[in-house]
Amino acid sequence: MKVTFLGLGVMGFPMAGHLTKAGFDVTVFNRTHAKAVAWGEAFSGHVASTVQEAVCEADVVLLCVGNDDDVRSMTTGKSGALHSMKAGAILVDHTTTSASLAEELSQAAQSHSIRFMDAPVSGGQAGAENGVLTIMCGGDQALFDELQPVFSAYGKSSVLMGAVGQGQRAKMVNQICIGGVLSGLSEGLLLAEKSGLDIATVVDCLKHGAAGSWQMENRGVTMSQDKFDFGFAIDWMIKDLGFCLDEAERQGLTLPLTEKVIAQYRQLSAQGDNRMDTSVLIRALRREQ
C-alpha cells in the first residue's frame, strides 16, 4: 500500500518513520524541504518536492500540520493534495483542527471521489516517537476498519468517535479537561508549596486517589520546580482551546473555566512562555498573587 505523509513536524516526522518500519511504501513531503531530506536520511522512503508529486500515486494520504489554514493550503488550496490524489484514495487529517474544517474537507474530498477521516491524536511528541499515540477518529466505520493497519503503525489505540468532525470534538474534550486539571493542580500545589510540604511526597501520596490525574503524576513535581521547557507548547493549546470555545459557542454552550484558562495562556504567551508546556499555567496563578 502506498502511503504519503504531509507535514514532518515533531509529530509527523516520527509517525511517518513508523510507517516505513511497518512495511508501507512511504512518500513524504514537507514545506521546508530540508526537513524532508533529513527524514529521507533517517528512514527508507521517498522524499517528494511538491505536494502533487507526493500524493498522485498514494492510496492513503496522511496529514499532520499546524493550523486550519495550513491544512487548507495542503489539501483544498491551489496546489493542494485533493487536486492530485487518485479517485478512491483516502485522506486522513491528524492535525487538531476545528470540527467545521473537518466537515469542509470531507465535502471537498467527496467532490473528488476521495474518502476523508479526521483523526487528531493525543500522546504528544513522546507518543509519536514511541508509536503509542491515541487516535480519535471521525468518519465511516468501513474506512476506519480499512485504516487500522496504518494507524497501528504509530498508535496504541484508535477509536471511532462517530461521523466526520467527531474525532475533533473528542480531542476538544481532552483539551478542556486538561485545562481544568491544571487549574486545580496549580491551586493545590501553590498551597502545598506555601505550606512547606514536600511536593514529591504529596504527589506520590495523592496521585492514585480521587484527586489523582495524569498531570499530577507527570507534571506535579516539575510545576513546583518551575520547569516547563518540554511537553506540549501553550501556543498549540491556545489554538486548540480556541476551537473548543468556537465549537461551544456554535452549540450555545458557555464554558467559563475554559475561557479563563485560554486567557491565562494568552497572557503567559505574551509574556514569553509561548513554547512552554501547558503545565506552565501555575505561573499565571503565581502572578495573580
Next chain:
Amino acid sequence: MKVTFLGLGVMGFPMAGHLTKAGFDVTVFNRTHAKAVAWGEAFSGHVASTVQEAVCEADVVLLCVGNDDDVRSMTTGKSGALHSMKAGAILVDHTTTSASLAEELSQAAQSHSIRFMDAPVSGGQAGAENGVLTIMCGGDQALFDELQPVFSAYGKSSVLMGAVGQGQRAKMVNQICIGGVLSGLSEGLLLAEKSGLDIATVVDCLKHGAAGSWQMENRGVTMSQDKFDFGFAIDWMIKDLGFCLDEAERQGLTLPLTEKVIAQYRQLSAQGDNRMDTSVLIRALRREQ
C-alpha cells in the same frame, strides 16, 4: 495494645472493625449510642457509654467525627478524651479539620502529656470498608512509626507529611485538586454530550492520557447519566474547601477556582443536592447554560 475509636460514622464504623480483625483490644464510643451497640453486634469489641469510660485505659485513642466543633467536644471539651486519657497515651485525629485545630489539639494534648497526630484520610467509605485508606499524617516521626501497626489495619498507605497540621494541609491539596478536575471534566463532558459523542467511548479513550484523572475514569459516565447518589457528599466537601480557603487566606494566597467551586457547591447544596457526590458539580454548570 488497647485502642479506642471515637465516632462510628460511615468511616469510623468499618475502620474500628478492621482494628478488631487485626487483633487489637478495641473499645468504641459513639454519641448516638445505638450505632455503637450495632458495632458491638458486628465486631468483637467493647462498647463504652461515655468518652471517659472509652478512653481511660487506652494506649491509643483514634477519632473520626464531623467538623472542628465535634472534634473539640470529643477531645478538649468538658467531658472530652484529653481529661481522661492516661499520660503517655496517643491521640490521633482522622477527621478532616482545619490545620489550626490540629495545632490547637497538639498543644492541649501536650499539656496532658499526651502525644498527638493529625491523620485525615482519603479513599472514602469504600476505602474505609475495604481497609485501603490513604492516611496523611502530621506529627513526629517516632510517633508515626509507633502507629504503623494501627494504621495498617485500615490503610493501604500512610505518609508522614511533616509537623502537626501538615496532614491536614496535604488533605486540603487533595480537595482543591478534586475541585479543579471536576470543573474541567464538567465542561468537557457538557461539550461531549451536546456534540452527541458517546461518553463511555470518550472516557475510555481519554482516561489514560494527559487529560486523564481518577474522576474521569470513575465518575465521567455517571456524571453524564446525572447519577450522584453515592460517593462523597458535597456538604462535607463544602466544609473541607472552607478549610482550604481559610488556610489560603492565612497564608496570603488567593485561590479563585476553589472559591468558584465552593460557591457552586453551596448553591447546589441549597438546591437540595447536599448529599450528592462531589461530581454533581456538573449540574452547576448545566444550570449556568
